[in-house]
Amino acid sequence: MTEPLTVACVGAGYFSRFHYDAWARIAGARPVASVDRDIARARATGLAAYGDLDAMLAELRPDIIDIITPPVTHLGYIRKALATGPRAVICQKPFCRNLEEAREAARLAEAAGIPLIVHENFRFQPWYRAIRAEIEAGAIGEVLQLTFRLRPGDGQGPDAYLDRQPYFRQMPRFLVHETAVHWIDTFRYLMGPPEAVFADLRKMNPVIAGEDAGYILFRYPGGRRAMFDGNRLLDHAADNTRCTMGEALAEGNGGTMELRGDGSVHLRAFGAL
């Protein structure tokens, strides 16, 4: 019987709870440590707690290092993690602060021969799995357009994002770097790699630092297009506007599929009501 792979998580902030919970449910993995500058937060995970990454790496040499910290730390932590020769390094999105850092991280991983995986979850959401399965089954014919309207409705006024992630207000680049990356990846999952991109970004809420609304248009071969239309001040019809965070429409020459705010996907054949 194979030993489970040991996993150390770096970061114990807001979003890390989903990582710790998931690792605990994976049979082939054994969570062994949590690292956080705030040692109390690391201890709260119930794992061996470290306030220092170097100490943990030297002591435990985990098989997998899962980096769940802000982008400013990523390249440095990736470098340290790779140096200990693990089986894999996983890094939360947004991956790095800029393209140069991202290229350097990829170069280091390739040189070491170690998989470096960017953590991205949206393409695994059940509605996008359902949409892709229907597309592959030919349910809507050739896909001509894909649209996503981001409408979480959580960004109006001085209390924007307060109940979850108030640090969003200080991010100098917000809409794309923090949020739209999810759909950039999801669009790749559903449409393949784009051949050109246009973006029109703007700041609607004057109290925040970055942009919170914008259109991003992706061009694909054969005249196909995908449009990300984001506006964090506006909402959509849903009991929980955080469930899908908006509404999607996949349109083919044989029909359309609509993702609604409750996560349901509705298929309409061409010419049907």
Added chain:
Amino acid sequence: MTEPLTVACVGAGYFSRFHYDAWARIAGARPVASVDRDIARARATGLAAYGDLDAMLAELRPDIIDIITPPVTHLGYIRKALATGPRAVICQKPFCRNLEEAREAARLAEAAGIPLIVHENFRFQPWYRAIRAEIEAGAIGEVLQLTFRLRPGDGQGPDAYLDRQPYFRQMPRFLVHETAVHWIDTFRYLMGPPEAVFADLRKMNPVIAGEDAGYILFRYPGGRRAMFDGNRLLDHAADNTRCTMGEALAEGNGGTMELRGDGSVHLRAFGAL
């Protein structure tokens, strides 16, 4: 009692039926003539029929000349009509073939002191009147985005537009010049004059000459935007896809209004389902 104004219509083709019908129902107007190169079509209107514009103008000197012909004829007909000193000249959209012709037509009318009116009907459709009335009443707060998805579904394959206007297939500029002009005007009606425009046009149906799909993004002061997303191959949910020709969404910081394919307008308050 004032005498009704005499009206002569130039053109008796496909769309002119709506003009003749409307003029007959206006109490202050008296249709007196129809001009068409095909004299049989002019006669079919039941009015005095002319095969030649010059002859009609010289003989009748109508108060109003209503030009219902293709754009290639517009500047020449406007020039002839203005020269007879009418009370007004009306010209169907698309107004002219290019900006230079349009400026020349406007210059001629201004020099003559005669109103030159471009015939545009969409902003008068009841759903756009309802949307504007709700916006003015503050029903959705400050309007941040306006979207129209043109989805008439009449443009697939070699039979595109066949049942109504097959000449669409030969138009070198189709989506904007023939069709989207309706929403460019409607957007002006609902949002005011834009300060910048971006367009991404493409041809999806290989058998036609012009472009039949595209995005047009209009920028307004204060970060407000309007998006025209047109695709003549795709359809929308409606008994009659020619009724609204697509679906609109007006979004404000206090709520949204949705125009559906049956012409109904649905208001949703911010935070409501």
